[in-house]
Amino acid sequence: MAAKAAADAAEYAADEARGYADETESSDVEAAAENAALDAENARAAADLASDANDSRTVAMAVEIAEAAQAEAEGxxxxxxxAKAAEEKAKEEEMLASAEYLGNFTLTAxxxxxxxxxxxGNATASGVMPTSNHTVAMGGIDFxxxxxxxxxxxxxEDRGTPYGHVDIFMDSHSEALQFGMGSADVYLIRE
Ligand SMILES: [Zn+2]
Known part of the structure; x- marks a missing residue:
């Protein structure tokens, strides 16, 4: 049972790592996910060996191998x-490098x-339907x-506030109320 639990845990870790790899283009993340998958296979093979073995010495050895493979997969x-966090940080730094600082603007939602x-249920002033985490309104700047x-x-994509005041679209009125009012540094991204 100990070997099976180790194999299950290793497979869980490998699945999580695969999830990270699917979200990124980083070869480091991909490589780590492949390592986790190999470790999980080793753990499963050891667990099978443990369940088939008749002698206690082989079972003990297989459990040890499975647990080591679990630790490797979790590592x-x-x-x-x-690697995923490093990739995201690099992307943000790259974006900031090509960004132009506009100012510390008022934010509402x-x-x-x-x-x-x-x-x-209206479309935005630019004609497209607004979407959360994407649409903002501000005057004095191109759609x-x-x-x-x-x-x-x-x-x-929308209007309604003057330049220097960004209104952020949210999915519900309660989210918008909860956001309230604030301010933040706003950068123009050139693509
Ligand atoms: Zn509302």
Missing amino acids: ALADAAE YCNCARCCGTA GTKLLINGTVYTV
């Missing part, structure tokens, strides 16, 4: 997580309801302009 998962927009705010890249 590989940690490597994958670290809105949604598609009648209270925020007069009538509910389609990309703004980096607190690590997220938004697109100016």
Whole structure:
């Protein structure tokens, strides 16, 4: 049983690492996920050996191998997580390097309801439907302009606030209320 539990844990770690690899283009993450998968296979093979073996010495050895493989798989998962974080940081730094600082702007949030927009369910001033984590409103700047705010890249698709005040689209009125009002450094992203 100990070997089976180790193999299950190794496979879980390998699945998690594969999940990270699927979200990135980093070859480091990919390599770590492959390592975790190999470790999980080793753990499973050792678990099979442990369940087939008749002598206690072989079982003990197989358990030890399975547990070592589990530790390796979990280490590989940690490597994958670290490589993924490094990739994200590098991407953000690259974006910032080509960004132009616009200023510390006022931030508020809105949604598609009648209270925020007069009538509910309207398209944006640019004609597209607004989407969360993407659409912002601000006057004095072209539609389609990309703004980096607190690590997220938004697109100016709507109007309603003057230049220097970014209104961020959210899925619900309660989210918009909860966001309240704030300020942040706003960068223009050139692509
Ligand atoms: Zn609303």
